[in-house]
Amino acid sequence: MKWIRVLIVSLLVFLGVGFYIYHFVYNKAHPDYEQLQADFEISAVDLFNDFKTDAQKSALQYNGKMILVSGVLTRVEKADSTSIAYFVLDEGMFGDEGVRINLLSDQAGKLSDQIDSTVKIKAFCSGFNDTDVILEHGSIQK
Numbered sequence: 001m002k003w004i005r006v007l008i009v010s011l012l013v014f015l016g017v018g019f020y021i022y023h024f025v026y027n028k029a030h031p032d033y034e035q036l037q038a039d040f041e042i043s044a045v046d047l048f049n050d051f052k053t054d055a056q057k058s059a060l061q062y063n064g065k066m067i068l069v070s071g072v073l074t075r076v077e078k079a080d081s082t083s084i085a086y087f088v089l090d091e092g093m094f095g096d097e098g099v100r101i102n103l104l105s106d107q108a109g110k111l112s113d114q115i116d117s118t119v120k121i122k123a124f125c126s127g128f129n130d131t132d133v134i135l136e137h138g139s140i141q142k
Contacts, residue, residue, distance in 0.1 A: 033104060033137035036066045038122050044071030044087035044099045051128040062125040068141060069099060070120045076111045085111055085121060085138060097131045101138040110140045 040062065042050075047069060050058040074088040074096075082102055089098035101123045103111070111119065120142075123135035 033066075033124060034122075034139045036122075038068035039065040041068040041070075044069050045089055047133055048087075048089045048097075048099055051133050055128050055130075059127065063127055065125055066122060067125050067135065068120055068122045069101070069135065070118065071099070073111065073114050073117060073119045074098070075115060081105065083107070083111075085119075092131055094131060098133070099135065100132040101135040103138040103140075107139050 047062070047067065050062075069087070071087040071089075074086045077084045077086070083105075085101045085103055086096070087099040087101075088096040091097070101121050103121075119140060121135075121138045122141050123138035126134045126136050128134065
């Protein structure tokens with residue numbers, strides 16, 4: 001009989017932990033990236049040069065922050081359901097280098113006629129991979 005009580009208590013604890021994980025972690029509301037205020041406003045050239053010059057210092061300053069980036073849009077690519085905007089600023093050993101922004105799903109169509117034009121895109125900085133500054137959840141700003 002004692003093992004049945006232990007089994008029931010273990011089951012209740014397991015269900016409680018499962019509910020907690022689902023409710024507070026898995027089901028957590030995501031921020032509305034379009035409505036977040038930019039922490040920094042910077043040109044794509046300056047952002048890229050900051051990371052190329054001192055990646056560690058720039059990572060501490062920009063990673064995890066919303067950044068409003070402006071520059072001449074080089075191209076927009078679609079990969080599956082993701083659209084990616086590029087500010088190509090340099091030619092490296094492995095191809096183009098610059099700032100790469102993964103756009104929010106409803107933003108891709110807004111850039112189709114903006115190639116070679118100056119645009120402003122607000123996005124969340126997630127790092128630098130030695131060739132590109134990576135920004136995510138991008139939205140076009142007017």
